[in-house]
Amino acid sequence: MQSTTVATERDQNTQWSPQRRNLAGACLAHLLHDGFTDQLYALLPVWQREFGLSYAGLAVVRALYYGTMGGLQVPADRLTARLSARAALAMATFLAAAGFLVMALPFGLPGLCAGLIFAGIGSSIQHPRASLLVTDTYGNAARGPLGIYNFAGDLGKAIFPAIVALLLPLMAWRPVVGLMAVVGLAVASALLMLLPQQPSTPHLKQEKEGKGQDGRGFGLLLTIGAFDTATRMGYLLFLPFLLHAKGGEEATVGIGLALLFAGGALGKACCGWLGQHLGVVWSVIITEAMTALLMIASLSLPLTPTLIVLPLLGIFLNGTSSVLYGTVPELSKKGEVGRAFALFYTGVIGSGGLAPIAYGAIADHWDRTAGIVAAALTAAAIIPMVLALRPFLGTRAH
Template identity: 70%
Template sequence: MSRALPLTAPPCDDRTATQRRSLGGACLAHALHDGYTDLLYVLLPVWQAEFGLSYAGVAALRSLYYGTMGGLQIPADRLAGRLSIRAALGLSTVVAAMGFVVMGLSGGLFGLCAGLVLAGIGSSIQHPRASLLVSDAYGRAARGPLGLYNFAGDIGKATFPVAVALMLGVLAWRPVAGLMALAGLAAAVALVAVLPRRPLPPAPSRAAGRDTGQSRKNFTLLMAVGALDTATRMGTLLFLPFLLEAKGGTGAATGLALALVFAGGAFGKAVCGWLGERVGVVRCVIATELVTALLAAALLPLPLGPTLMLLPLLGIALNGTSSVLYGTVPDLAPHGDTGRAFALFYTAVIGAGGLAPIAYGAFADRAGETAGLLMAAATALATVPPVLALRRPLKAAQAPV
C-alpha cells in the first residue's frame, strides 16, 4: 500500500518527539501482548484441574491462542493495513482484551476456547504493525529502537505471569481473567493517547528502491536464521528444568534459573540491537550464536551452583540475537514492503517456536535429554551458513543511496 509523503518535513524537535511517542506506544503494545501470551502458562495447570484435561489437551489449549496469533500474522496485517497504525494497535488490544472477557465469563470449556481464539486474533495484529511503526519512524536508524521494542516484550513476559500467579493466591481464575481484560482496555486507551495522530512519513530505509531479483531469496535466508534462532531458544528452555533437576535442583531452583535466563535475555535484547548497528549484523549474529552453542553445551558437566551463575550469560546470547534479526527485516524487505516483511518474519519465528519443542521432545524421547540439549546447541551453529550468505546483500543494503 503506497503512502503519500508530505511536501515539507516536520521540524527536527517535532520529529524527535513523534519518534519517541511512536516507540513508546509500540513498546507498550508489545509488553501487553507478550504478557498476555506468557501468562497463559500460569493458567494452564488451573484449567487442567478444572476441566480434567490431559497434557495433550493442555497443549491444545495453548495452541488455540499461539496458533491463531502466529497463523494470522499475514492476513491480519493485510486487513489492518487499511487502518492507521494507531487505530490498528488500539483495535488489536481491545480485541485481545475482549478475548479475556469471554474467558472470564465462560461457564465451560467451549467459552474458554472461544476466548483464547479471540485473544489470539487480537494479538496477531500487534507484531507486524508495531514493528512497522518503529521502522517507519526511525528508518535507517531503526535497529536500536527495534531492539528496545523487542526488550519491552520481555518486560511483559516477566511481569504479567508473576502478577497472575500472585492474584491466583486470593482470586479464582475467572476474576483474574477479567482483571487482565481491564489491563488490556486501559492499555488501549493509553495507546490512543500516546501514539501520534499523524505518524511520521516513512523515513528512508535501506531496502527502499532496492530489488535485484534476489530480494526474496535473501529474505528467505533471514527468515531461516530467525526460525533456527527461535528453535534454539525454545529447545534450550525446554530441557533446562530437567537438567537442573538432574543436578539436584528443586522447583525453587528452576524458578530462579528461568528468572536468571530471562533477566539476561532482556539485557541482551536491549543491547544487541545497538551492537548489531555498530559491529555489523553478520559478526554480531555469528558471535551470539557461537556463544549460545558453547554455553548450552557447557551447562551439561557443571554442578548446580556454577550452572546458575552461567545462566545470565546464556540468556544474553540466547535472546539477544533476535533483536539483531528484527532490526534487519527492513534492510532486506522484498520490494521495500516492510509491513508484509515483518508479518512474514513473525510467522516464521512463531511457527518455529511452536514446532521446535515437539521435534526436540521426540528426539529426546529416543536419545535422552542430554542429546536433546546438544541438538538445540547444534541448531544455533546451523545459523552460521545462511548468515554468511547474507554478507553481500546486507553490505549492499547499508550502502549510501
C-alpha cells in the same frame, strides 16, 4: 514563517510530542502483548496437571495462541490497513484481553483453547502495525527507536511471567488469568489516550532501503530466524519443568523466567553492538554457539547455579534476533521493506508455535533432556546456515 518552524521543532522536542507519543504507544503495546505471550510459560505446568496433557499436547495447546498470532500477521496487517495505528493497536489489545477473559471462565479445556485462539487473533495485529508506526514516524532514523520498541517487548517478557508465577501460589490460575485480562483492558484504554488521533507525517524514504535482492538471501535469513526462534521456544517449553526437577517452586520458576528474559532484553542491546563491530556472520556464530553450550550446561547444574547462568544464556538466546531483525531491510526487495518485516514475523512466530510440538514429541518419546539437547542442536545447525548467508550480505558480513 520562521517563528512557526521554530515552534514546530520545539513541540516535536517536548516529552509528549506526537513522535514520542507514537513510540511510547508502540512500546506499551509491545510490552503488553509480549508479556501476554510469555506469561503462558508460567501457566504450562498448571495446565499440564489440571488437564492431564503430555509435553506434545501442551505444546499444541500453546500453539493455538502462538500459531494463530504468527499465521495471521500478514492478513491482519492487510485487514487493518485502513485503520489508524491508534485504532488498530487499541483494538488488538482489547481482543487479546478478551481472549484471556474467556480463558478465565470455567469452560474447561475447550474454553481454554478458544480463549487462546481469540487472544492470538488480537496479538497478530500488534507486531506489524506497531513496527510500521515506529518506522513511519522516524523514517530512515527508525533503527534506534525500533531497538527501543524491541526492548519494550523483552521488558514485558520479564515482568508478566514473574507476576503470574508469584500469584499462582496465592490464587487459582483462572483468577490470575482474569487479572491479566483486566490489565490488558486498561492498556487498551491507555493506548486510546496516549496515541495521537492523527498520525505524524510518515517518512516514506524508509521503503527505499530495500536493495533489490533476488529473494534467496532473504529466504535464507528467514530460515535462520525460524531456527533461532525454534531453539528459544523449545528451551522455554522445558525450562519450568527443568527448574521444578531441580527443586524449584512456582515462585522459583517465575524468577528463572524473569532472569532469562532480563538477559534477553540486555542481549538486544549487546548483540546489536556486537553486530556493528563484528558483522552479522560472526555475531550469529558466537551467539548460537554460546546458546547451545549454555543450554547443555543448564542440564547438569544444580538449581542455584542454573539461576545464575540463566541471564547469560538469555543474552545469547535472545540476542541473535536483534542481529537478524536489523538485516531484514538489506535483504528485502526494493520497495518492499514493510512486507519483508511482516513475512519475517510470520516465519519466526510460526516456527515458535510449531517447533515446540516436535521438541515435545521428542521429550515424550525419550525424556526432557533429549528435548533440550535437540533444541541445542538446532542452535548449532544455524552456524553453517549463516556462513552460507555471507555472499548476500556484502560489507555487513564481517
